Amino acid sequence: MLERKVEAFFEKRQFSIKNQGILVGVSGGPDSLALLHFLWSQKDKWNLQIWVAHVDHMFRGEESEEEALFVKRFCENRKIPFEMTQIDIPAHMEKSGLSSQVAARECRYAFFQEVMDKNKLSYLALGHHGDDQIETILMRLTRGSTGKARAGIPFSRKFHNGVLVRPFLCLNREEIEEYCRLHQLEPRRDPSNEKDVYSRNRFRKYMLPFLRKENPQVHEQFQRFSEELERDEAFLIQLTEERLESVITEKTSTRISIDIEAFNLMPLPLQRRGIQLILNYLYKVRPASLSAIHIEKIFFILKSPHPSGTLDFPSGLKVVRSYQECYFQFHTHKNQTSYKLEVNEPGEVILPNGDILTLEILRDDVVKNMTPTQHLLYMEEDVLPMIIRTRKNGDRMTIKGMNGTKKLKNLFIDEKVPIHKRNGWPVVTDRNDQIIWVPGLKKSNLYTVHDCEASQRIILLTYISNDLLGGTAKHEK
Ligand SMILES: Nc1ncnc2c1ncn2[C@@H]1O[C@H](COP(=O)(O)OP(=O)(O)OP(=O)(O)O)[C@@H](O)[C@H]1O
Structure with missing residues (x-):
């Protein structure tokens, strides 16, 4: 019985x-x-006051309105107080540069807070x-998350002035x-x-049936794992905070310095979390393009016999090692340096402005809807090694769906790219320096996938940026 399961879960x-x-x-x-x-149905037994x-x-469109009416009627029939709002998420996405899922969640949670405040509700x-x-x-x-994020969805957590709870984490979809x-x-x-375009749907469709076959109650194992990991993480973070105090030599809102010798004496699990804590502190909101390879690079310069090294991180953060000191600091002139990097094989390349270009080789049936920060190419002989670089005088490109070529300079003008962003804007070329793609702006005709047979090998390029392209979210739902 579902009722007893939920009750036992709470107890x-x-x-x-x-x-x-x-x-x-x-x-x-x-x-x-x-x-x-x-x-x-539990409201009398548990003495609950319910709002929706x-x-x-x-x-x-209309389907959304119909959904709202459905919930409203459901509540009216049971005399449950109901509040609703209409929020233009597509407009919010455009303004904030957030993905649809993130924008929807942000607005939803803001409305929940409002209703809780108004009605003095704490849950x-x-x-x-x-x-x-x-x-x-x-x-x-699969995506490479670290720390507490790997624990998934918490059963309960602080929310605004109250508590958010998820009573159904003990049940599976079938129940x-x-x-x-x-x-x-x-x-x-x-x-x-x-729809298969959302990665969550693919996990649901392809992974869950297999896991459930192995163990019909597999969700209980994942829930236990989630709660244990959350507790372990909280403990390790507390230890890390304590140890970091003796490692940090300088701390302001835009700069942190650490003593490398003291840092290297911390146990490795605390070192990893220490770096995360420093980055969280400086960034406030973690940039979508900050990835595990950024963290690995920090370890590399901290452990290196060379006394100096510099790394460029998203949003203009620099990590600089100088002898026994390493400092993390924001600098103002970001995205201006010119660069040229080769991309030879699948993987991620960090650019000098901290953005990331990922290259994956796939089959065509995996990715259908391309965003302006993704590009799908035929895997042909001339394409690799690709080059990602900044603009040069005289750059021209073909444009998908247009005849002839266009000057890159004119493309920047037509697309209203601010002048201060143009010198750092990424340009992707093939091995012969022919422009294939200007991420976020235009794709060329070269190698562009139009239609392709199911078994054909293709390249998926994804450009992950925080500020250059107005904040692109890497992951959908
Ligand atoms: N539009 C909404 N209005 C109010 N609450 C929502 C809305 N969308 C989601 N939620 C709440 O957030 C939870 C998780 O949302 P998510 O989008 O992950 O699941 P869902 O597929 O919408 O779930 P459900 O089967 O309830 O529709 C939902 O179960 C619900 O409690």
Whole structure:
């Protein structure tokens, strides 16, 4: 029985929402609708005051409105107070440069806070479940996340002036669907949940069936892993903070210096977390293009016999080693230096401005929707090694869908690229210095994939930047 499972899940964590006012975020999908129904059916037993918030993200026009009406009616029929808002996420994306998922989440959470404040509620319940947990952890491991992020979705955490809780993390998708059938709930289905273009959907479709076959209760193992890792991480971070105090020799909001000898004496797990803490402190918001290879490079200069070394990080952060001191500092003249780098093989290349170009070799059926920061190319003889460089006098390129060639200078003008950004703007060429791509702006005709057979090898280039291209988010849902 689902009720007993959830109750046991709460008890084991000595967590209770009894006698509380709770806001439930309801999209109208199976997970949050089942959660609302479940909490509502427990409301007398647990003495709960329930509120519902729904956000219409305006992604799907009339269908979105219909979803909102559905949730509203569901609440009215049960006399549950309901609040909703319509937020133009596509407009917010355009303004903020955020991906659709991140922009939607940001707006949703802001609305939840507003409703909680207005009604003096201290709990927020969301419908994430055990299969979401598995997908999240596997996606993050695959992507190379570090630290606490690998623990996936927390069961509870501080949220605004209250607590966010996810009562359904102890259940899998099937159990929730079964609950919906049993109580004749008729949730709305979001068709984008089926699309292979989202990496979460691919994990759901291809990984989960296999794992469930190996162990039908696999979500419980992932949940245990998540909670253990979260606790281990919190402990290690605390140790790291304590040790870092004796390693840091200077600290302002834009600069941190460390003593290398003292740093190298810390145990390795604390060294790794120490670097993360320093970067988190300086960046405030972690840039999307900061990756594991940046961190590896820091270790390289800290352990190197050479007494000096400099690294360029996203958003103009410089990491400089000078004898026994290493400092991390922001500098103002970023993105201006010219450079030329060769890209020979699959992997990531860090550019002098801290941005990253990744090259992957795939088959055509994997990636369908290209963003302006991604490019798909035929894997032909002349293409590798590619060059990524800054502009040169006289640069010209063909443009996908146009005849003739165009001066790069005119492209910058037409695309309204500010003058101060032009000298540092990336240009990708083939081995013969023919321009293939100007990330974020235009793709050329050269090597561009139009249609290709399923087994053909192709190259996927992804340009990951924080400021040059107005903040590109690497990962979708
Ligand atoms: N538009 C929305 N309005 C209110 N709450 C939402 C909305 N979208 C998501 N949520 C809340 O966040 C949780 C996680 O959202 P996510 O998008 O990951 O899942 P989902 O596929 O929308 O889940 P569901 O099956 O409930 O629709 C949902 O279960 C729900 O509690």
